[in-house]
Amino acid sequence: MRIGKGVTRRGRVLLLGMILALAAARLPADEVVGTLDAVGSDTLAGLMLRWGERLAERHPGVRLQLQASGSASAPAALTAGTTLLGPMSRPMSAAEREAFVARHGYPPVELEIARDALAVIVHRHNPLETLSRRELDAIFSESRRCGAERPIERWSQLGVTLPGDRIVLHGRNVASGTHDLFRLRALCGGSYRVRLNEHPGSAAVVAAVAAEPSAIGFAGLNHLTAGVKALRRRDAGGEAAAPTPAAVRDGSYSLSRSLYLYVHLPPGGTLPAPERAFLELVFSPAGQAVVEAQGFVTLAPARLAEQRAWLAALPTAE
Amino acid sequence: MRPFLTRRRGEGPWPWLAAGSVALSLSMLAGLLLLLAVGGLGHFWPAEVSEVTPREGAPFAGIPVREERVVGSERRERLYFTGNLDLDGERWRWIPLDAIAALEAPPELVVLERRRWGDFLGHLVALEDGGRRHAGAAAWPALEERLATLETLRDERDHLRDAVVAPLVRRLEQGGDPAAAAELARANARIRELQTAMQGATLVLESVDGRRLEQPLAEVLRAWRPNAMSPPQKLAAWGRGVWRFLSEGPRAANSAGGVWPAIFGTVMMVLLMSVVVTPFGVLAGIYLNEVARQGPFTRLVRIGVRNLAGVPSIVYGVFGLGVFVHGIGGSLDAWFFADSLPSPTFGTGGLLWASLTLALLTLPVVIVATEEGLARVPEHQREGALALGATRMEMLTRVVLPMTVPAMLTGLILAVARAAGEVAPLMLVGVAKLAPQVPVDGEFPFLHLERKFMHLGYHIYDTAFHGDDVQAAMPLVYATALLLVLVILVLNLTAIFLRHHLRARHGVASRA
Amino acid sequence: MTDPRQLRRRRLRDRLATLLITAGGVGVVVSVLAIGVFLAWEVVPLFLGEGALAPAELWQPQPVEGYAEPQHRWRPEPLVAGDAVHYGMAPLAWGTLKAALWALLFAVPLALGAAIHSALYMPRRLRARLKPTLELMEALPGVVIGFVAGLVLAPWVERHLAGALALVVTLPLGAVAAGGLRALLPAFLRARLSPGWAGLWLAPWLLLVGSLTLWLAPALEAGLPGGDLRGWLEATWGLDVASRNALIVGLAMGFAVIPGIYALAEDALSGVPASLGEGALALGATRWQTLWRVVLPAAGPGIFSAVMIGAGRAVGETMIVLMASGNTALMSLSPLEGLRSLSATIAIELPEAAVGATHYRLLFLAALLLFAFTFLVNTLAEVVRTRLRRRYRRLEGSA
Secondary structure, three states, X not given: OOOOOOOOHHHXXXXXXXXXXXXXXXXXXOOOOEEEEXXXXXXXXXXXXXXXXXXXXXXXXXXXXXXXXXXXXXXXXXXXXXXXXXXXXXXOOHHHHHHHHHHHOOOOEEEEEEEEEEEEEEEOOOOOOEEEHHHHHHHHEOOOOOOOOOOOOEHHHHOOOOXXXXXXXXXXXXXXXXXXXXXXXXXXXXXXXXXXXXXXXXHHHHHHHHHOOOEEEEEEHHHOOOOEEEOEEEOOOOOEEOOOHHHHHHOOOOOEEEEEEEEOXXXXXXXXXXXXXXXXXXXXHHHHHHHHHOOOEOOOHHHHHHHHHHHHHOOOOO | OOOOOOOOOOOOOHHHHHHHHHHHHHHHHHHHHHHHHHHHHHOOOOOXXXXXXXXXXXXXXXXXXXXEEOOOOOOEEEEEEOOOHHHHOOOEEEEEHHHEEEEEOOOOOEEEEEOOOOOEEEEEEEEEEOOEEEEHHHHHHHHHHHHHHHHHHHHHHHHHHHHHHHHHHHHHHHOOOHHHHHHHHHHHHHHHHHHHHHOOXXXXXXXXXXXXXXXXXXXXXEEEOHHHOOHHHHHHHHHHHHHHHHHOOEEOOOOEEOOHHHHHHHHXXXXXXXXXXXXXXXXXXXXXXXXXXXXXXXXXXXXXXXXXXXXXXHHHHHHHHHHHHHHXXXXXXXXXOHHHOOOOOOOOOOHHHHHHHHXXXXXXXXXXXXXXXXXXXXXXXXXXXXXXXXXXXXXXXHHHHHHHHHHHHHHHHHHHHHHHHOOHHHHHHOEOOOXXXXXXXXXXXXEOOOOOXXXXXXXXXXXXXXXOOHHHHHHHHHHHHHHHHHHHHHHXXXXXXXXXXXXHHHHHHHHO | OOOHHHHHHHHHHHXXXXXXXXXXXXXXXXXXXXXXXXXXXXXXXXHOOOOOOOHHHHHOOEOOOOOOOOEOOEEOOOOOOOOOOEEOOHHHHHHHHHXXXXXXXXXXXXXXXXXXXXXXXXXHHHHHHHHHHHHHHHHOOHHHHHHHHHHHHHHHHHHOHHHHHHHHHHHHHHHHHHHHHHHHOOHHHHHHOOHHHHHHHHHHHHHHHHHHHHHHHHHHHHHOOOOOHHHHHHHHHOOOOOOOOHHHHHHHHHHHHHHHHHHHHHHHXXXXXXXXXXXXXXXXXXXXXXXXXXXXXXXXXXXHHHHHHHHHHHHHOOHHHHHHOEOOOOOOOOOOOOEOOHHHHHHHHHHHOOOOOHHHHHHHHHHHHHHHHHHHHHHHXXXXXXXXXXXXXXXXXXX
16 A cells, blocks of 8 residues: 555554545645745745745645745746746846846736835834934935935934933844835935944844934834834925835835735746645735734735736636 | 962952952853843743733733833833734833832733734633633633644644645655545545634633634634642743743744754754764874874974964855855756756755854864874873784774774864854855754655754844844743753863863873 | 784785875865965955956045045945945954954953962862863853843943943952951951952852942932933043943953963963972062062963964954944944944855955955954964973973
């Protein structure tokens, strides 16, 4: 008998029981089986793994193999054809897209899977509530490209009284997506002050700001704790945008970004069953609940419906 | 010249400063160990849950964590872990001490550990199970019983998935095997059946301020009522917590669960490293001490080797990245794994390269220890063996090396202790934040040298700096740090003991 | 009788094995020594051929947007194509040396004090226990020390800055005061508290002094003009206080290098031929005078090499600096400001740098600098130590 091969004794007993119970079972048409490969961002690693777990609950025969070595690894693997799914925490650059098109003759499909935002944080006892973009730039950058006239180095310049008074800056290190996004959106592409404490992780930024009353920093929304307070952004009209899920979802909070999943799919082609099941899960309510539980922000309903419709319209493989 | 029996006239403050520095060094060491022990072990103790009634606003349930002074005033405030992320959108709460109107510890408060949304703290109202409803006092026993059933179901499902389904899927992928398909369908049907059995029951929960929550029971991992537990029960729960920490994988982006894969990865890497470093280190030691002609050149080489022990570990990491990963790994990929390029197989960090890098890093330790051992062997032992007609090799293998084994072992243990604690080079050559696949499994060739692996030291760094919620992760970081320190202390104590033992034995031998 | 054929076979086996050992040994030695050569090989393309970097770009201030004066900047990656990149490595090298300096300032007095105390005053049995204990201290992994320094100690110092600075003064005073108080004690108590065991019984006393200092520190701080230490430091001394500063790094890394310095210094001190000290003592010198005038000069080179080896360790330590320093590439010597070291920069940036690019090679250059520095320092220490050993042997021979 082949069944017990390579299986422990306990497994064999179990299998025997199952055969007695389900003697006539066959592989049903909707049974999805296979290994699913994904190569890409480490920001998205937790999210992808949780989706993989949920998928394995729905389809016990499916396994997700994730290689999370950074967003830059996704286009390379997609172009090479070693994977069909490439999670990325930034959109693909023109050069990466061109390389893919040059190899395959068509672009990869870009799917938005979640939204994420950076919050500007201060110590929980800091009375400051809002900051304008110009102030933010004057605090964090030495280039002041957003148009501030003078650098802001003291809390008293913002009308806040704190012990120590000098503003202490905390942020992320070079070579992190957070560092680049903040530089692009908050500093108008300028450069950071040298005094910025460059921590190697967002959790470290939050811990540092939570411990220091005169500190200000920036970190991913999913890292915030009760020790820090997220500031709202004040625009020219004096309206303040808080990093609430709604503002992040529609982009009215400008320090937000989309998280992507790139799919290698020829025009008119079909997706293998495991990949398809994975995408179905991602855009299902259960999949979006995972997004929320991981601390990211779910997609806008319209965007979600649009991508669901796209998925439903794909011809099924047979 | 020591010790002195008579007390001399005043020597001024200096001797006391010298003594103070010993005291200070020892206090710092003890303080660090104490900090790790308290922070790490305290986490598993089922802490009492308080029901806090603030002067203003609704009451809440929470576990006190620590107190701090409010900035710019003399008031103090306390941090509570309140859980209930799904209800509040927040798991922590700071409250000034003077804003607390009342503190209670009602015995019926439950803590639920859930797979999503983290812990729940509050009241258990009812357990609804397929039409039956256990409410009031009956709810808790029913919950305990159902959780035990769930655990066995979960174990069976996990076992089926890992031991039955996974191999079948691999067989299916390698070639259409009709028998495998049928088996798989049966296994899957059983898993679905188990999953259906797990579903169904729902808990009706209520937070302290009266908000209701329907919680599917399948998402609940454990439940306890800390305020109603007796100290022995708490001790038992503490023991189970420690065991789970050691035996389970991490959950929730490393901020919960255990460190088993990291322990496994560390041990695998260190084992591989020992396999590489021992023969080479011993060979080099024998060469330098027994074979090479002693002269300025060997002295120079010896100084070089000794100094390499002082070269920063990160430099070895850079070397490993340049030579092993990009150099040798890149070539291996080009020759043998060309079909999967540009996705690297060996051309990226992995277990093999990490082990080799650390082997290089610890080589001087083994060489130096071997040399010291060889130098301790009395010259007349060698002369005796040679005089009896042994060749040099026979003299070495039969007489000298057996006497040096403890020294080599000491060197190896010290090397292992050093390697287990090194993190910086690993960041460059193959450690991973989360490796869902351990480097050893039932799949050919069983030991996957190219895979990334988890490591206790890196786990500390990653959880403390990259985790989602640093406040929640701190106790786990403490516990992991304590574990790592304990492992290294035990290794070092073994080495110290061996060396001591060795000295004692050779003391006798050389006097004889 | 041995069979000549068997003898020949044994000889052959012997020669083969010797060959194997020689090959293995030479191979290991060569490959280990090849590290430096390899690093240099990777760095050379930076300075040769097209697009070569001028050394001035690395070590001298360059024009930077937003400043009239040229500045040192480390900005190796452009955000978008065409962005200015700056390869100023001077702040990183500076930070490395600064971290090592503050670590040594903390570690050397403690380690030497401990070495002197244990070589001169401690009973032999206690010394035999102390040495392995301090060895255990050295074995503590950097990542654990870094975690404690960065996430526990730094926030604590941030909240208790005045107390922490006061400890630097009160702890040594406390130790001296203990000596003075002991002289006032009745004889039977004094006998219990022998100087030989002072390393142990001083610990609770110092703990008491420390707690007292921390308890009183807020009151002391309130007595300053302005009632705020930070404001006072800034107004009076122009010092800027960062929470992740060189003091924290120095403390944490000092903790890590104390045992290494202690072990070598203790070896050097107890290796001084007893005849030297006995002569001085016989002439009526106190133990401390003997130490200061006779033993220390004799052991000086050994102590120097101990400090050198400590410096080598401090310069290369990665995880402690990475986790405790804040990684700010500043060029200041202030203990209350942050720093960024070469090793931490390598650890953070190398995994993300494009292979073969300028950034990648610059990080290799950083590794080469670390390698060269530690190798030189260690060689120096080793040479000095060898000389010293020879001198002791001579002294002992002549005595």
